[in-house]
Amino acid sequence: xxxxxxxxxxxxxxxxxxxxxxxxxxxxxxxxxxxxxxxxxxxxxxxxxxxxxxxxxxxxxxxxxxxxxxxxxxxxxxxxxxxxxxxxxxxxxxxxxxxxxxxxxxxxxxxxxxxxxxxxxxxxxxxxxxxxxxxxxxxxxxxxxxxxxxxxxxxxxxxxxxxxxxxxxxxxxxxxxxxxxxxxxxxxxxxxxxxxxxxxxxxxxxxxxxxxxxxxxxxxxxxxxxxxxxxxxxxxxxxxxxxxxxxxxxxxxxxxxxxxxxxxxxxxxxxxxxxxxxxxxxxxxxxxxxxxxxxxxxxxxxxxxxxxxxxxxxxxxxxxxxxxxxxxxxxxxxxxxxxxxxxxxxxxxxxxxxxxxxxxxxxxxxxxxxxxxxxxxxxxxxxxxxxxxxxxxxxxxxxxxxxxxxxxxxxxxxxxxxxxxxxxxxxxxxxxxxxxxxxxxxxxxxxxxxxxxxxxxxxxxxxxxxxxxxxxxxxxxxxxxxxxxxxxxxxxxxxxxxxxxxxxxxxxxxxxxxxxxxxxxxxxxxxxxxxxxxxxxxxxxxxxxxxxxxxxxxxxxxxxxxxxxxxxxxxxxxxxxxxxxxxxxxxxxxxxxxxxxxxxxxxxxxxxxxxxxx
Ligand SMILES: Nc1ncnc2c1ncn2[C@@H]1O[C@H](COP(=O)(O)OP(=O)(O)OP(=O)(O)O)[C@@H](O)[C@H]1O
Numbered sequence: 008x009x010x011x012x013x014x015x016x017x018x019x020x021x022x023x024x025x026x027x028x029x030x031x032x033x034x035x036x037x038x039x040x041x042x043x044x045x046x047x048x049x050x051x052x053x054x055x056x057x058x059x060x061x062x063x064x065x066x067x068x069x070x071x072x073x074x075x076x077x078x079x080x081x082x083x084x085x086x087x088x089x090x091x092x093x094x095x096x097x098x099x100x101x102x103x104x105x106x107x108x109x110x111x112x113x114x115x116x117x118x119x120x121x122x123x124x125x126x127x128x129x130x131x132x133x134x135x136x137x138x139x140x141x142x143x144x145x146x147x148x149x150x151x152x153x154x155x156x157x158x159x160x161x162x163x164x165x166x167x168x169x170x171x172x173x174x175x176x177x178x179x180x181x182x183x184x185x186x187x188x189x190x191x192x193x194x195x196x197x198x199x200x201x202x203x204x205x206x207x208x209x210x211x212x213x214x215x216x217x218x219x220x221x222x223x224x225x226x227x228x229x230x231x232x233x234x235x236x237x238x239x240x241x242x243x244x245x246x247x248x249x250x251x252x253x254x255x256x257x258x259x260x261x262x263x264x265x266x267x268x269x270x271x272x273x274x275x276x277x278x279x280x281x282x283x284x285x286x287x288x289x290x291x292x293x294x295x296x297x298x299x300x301x302x303x304x305x306x307x308x309x310x311x312x313x314x315x316x317x318x319x320x321x322x323x324x325x326x327x328x329x330x331x332x333x334x335x336x337x338x339x340x341x342x343x344x345x346x347x348x349x350x351x352x353x354x355x356x357x358x359x360x361x362x363x364x365x366x367x368x369x370x371x372x373x374x375x376x377x378x379x380x381x382x383x384x385x386x387x388x389x390x391x392x393x394x395x396x397x398x399x400x401x402x403x404x405x406x407x408x409x410x411x412x413x414x415x416x417x418x419x420x421x422x423x424x425x426x427x428x429x430x431x432x433x434x435x436x437x438x439x440x441x442x443x444x445x446x447x448x449x450x451x452x453x454x455x456x457x458x459x460x461x462x463x464x465x466x467x468x469x470x471x472x473x474x475x476x477x478x479x480x481x482x483x484x485x486x487x488x489x490x491x492x493x494x495x496x497x498x499x500x501x502x503x504x505x506x507x508x509x510x511x512x513x514x515x516x517x518x519x520x521x522x523x524x525x526x527x528x529x530x531x532x533x534x535x536x537x538x539x540x541x542x543x544x545x546x547x548x549x550x551x552x553x554x555x556x557x558x559x560x561x562x563x564x565x566x567x568x569x570x571x572x573x574x575x576x577x578x579x580x581x582x583x584x585x586x587x588x589x590x591x592x593x594x595x596x597x598x599x600x601x602x603x604x605x606x607x608x609x610x611x612x613x614x615x616x617x618x619x620x621x
Pocket of ligand 1: 129369371374392393394395396397398399400403440
């Protein structure tokens with residue numbers, strides 16, 4: 008497995024950014040941790056040196072005096088510090104990690120919210136990066152800082168012990184250093200392989216998570232059971248897990264061999280040193296204290312060197328992981344913003360699509376191929392067409408989730424590109440075909456349509472009444488405060504059947520409609536298949552209410568049930584990416600085109616149903 012590389016300039020930029028995040032998130036904690044790391048680095052060297060001095064004094068035959076007592080106290084205090092310091096560092100580090108996680112997460116979501124369109128979010132490569140950034144974003148700064156501080160500690164311990172060894176016996180000092188060099192080289196190689204493995208495993212992990220979610224999650228539960236897919240997905244999940252484990256095992260074996268051999272080499276050198284120091288002490292060339300100092304210094308040097316290499320490896324890994332986060336944070340805006348956005352005026356004339364061409368990316372086919380359409384202010388336009396004709400795509404362009412590749416969409420003559428998208432959307436209301444059921448209370452589910460209405464129960468109820476769901480919500484165990492989910496419960500609430508409820512598909516659609524109706528006063532209301540989940544009576548009821556609600560206002564209605572759109576001021580048929588027909592219901596019927604054919608087909612279906620014996 009070849010190791011992934013990060014260009015040096017990029018690595019330095021990431022290191023600065025990651026350390027900057029740590030400093031901004033927890034300046035005091037980071038400074039305290041640095042101080043503690045320095046103390047932790049010098050403590051073992053001090054303990055070893057003081058032990059040698061005490062032993063030398065004791066074996067030197069001089070009577071005990073105050074200086075020996077002082078050495079003893081110094082040794083006790085330093086040894087105690089050696090015990091306490093790791094715990095203190097552990098606490099400070101956890102505080103720092105929590106602060107960094109909060110800051111990293113806030114910045115990540117701020118960056119995602121800066122993407123006002125959908126292009127980047129729908130790009131699979133960006134999604135992949137985003138997932139990785141969500142999972143590992145905090146590891147960059149925390150791992151980098153933790154290991155940089157660890158490296159400071161290791162460097163201090165290493166230089167302290169090496170200094171002592173070189174003073175004591177330069178030969179042994181150099182021997183220990185030489186014995187550590189192969190370890191250093193091998194560790195660096197292993198580190199690179201481990202980083203490569205972590206990145207390689209990300210893909211396995213995501214697929215493993217996907218299959219696991221299918222098995223345990225509610226959304227797929229019905230199909231998994233009905234189609235008997237449990238074993239199939241389970242096997243796929245285990246394949247991914249096996250794949251991961253095989254990669255890990257290969258590296259673990261390599262590490263085992265390398266570390267075993269290098270451990271033996273290190274032990275050999277250390278053993279030779281012990282023989283030398285003991286012989287020298289027996290011959291009077293070294294003291295008993297020197298022997299103890301040597302015995303402490305050899306593992307100290309080897310440990311510090313190993314630690315240092317491990318820390319550099321972890322820093323390398325942290326920088327690579329930070330790359331995902333950095334790229335998400337630095338993502339360019341997905342929709343060009345005008346240097347100075349024009350204010351969005353109330354709609355007076357209408358919205359005009361002029362020769363609009365659109366495809367989701369150059370890799371995708373054209374969806375819209377020169378659409379010319381005018382949505383007059385104050386009128387209801389219905390958009391119909393076969394599955395995949397591009398109706399929802401046109402809606403997304405009106406909301407400026409994307410820009411047309413060619414042509415323009417004009418709001419009272421001004422290109423939508425000249426507006427700030429957030430301000431434009433303030434003037435729109437919409438109920439999307441794939442509306443979102445939120446695991447929140449009924450009131451919150453509606454209020455999300457206009458957060459200003461959060462504390463205005465009358466407005467929420469009025470919207471619910473218009474969507475025909477007020478009665479059902481009032482009858483819930485806790486009325487509008489009832490949670491429309493059973494996911495977030497713990498404690499006594501878990502067993503309380505009143506705590507949360509599950510709505511039917513049609514009821515959810517009405518809640519989504521109520522959310523949309525909170526914005527019924529906006530300049531344009533878009534309803535994409537608002538009644539697909541409603542029963543026939545409810546659908547009729549809804550469209551009657553809609554007509555009253557939207558009288559004199561601009562709306563765009565999409566529906567496959569042509570009976571529901573027959574009263575629209577204009578009906579537009581989208582086919583092959585263009586406007587194929589346009590007119591009032593009677594005109595289109597008389598024209599005998601695609602609309603007339605579809606309408607007749609649907610009407611005949613109803614008539615035949617009615618005529619069929621029950
Ligand atoms: N995010 C996307 N990325 C790529 N292609 C897409 C995306 N969304 C839709 N499409 C494609 O664009 C075409 C038009 O889809 P769209 O959803 O606009 O059709 P529609 O008329 O609303 O269909 P339906 O009546 O089934 O809701 C389809 O071929 C679809 O596969």
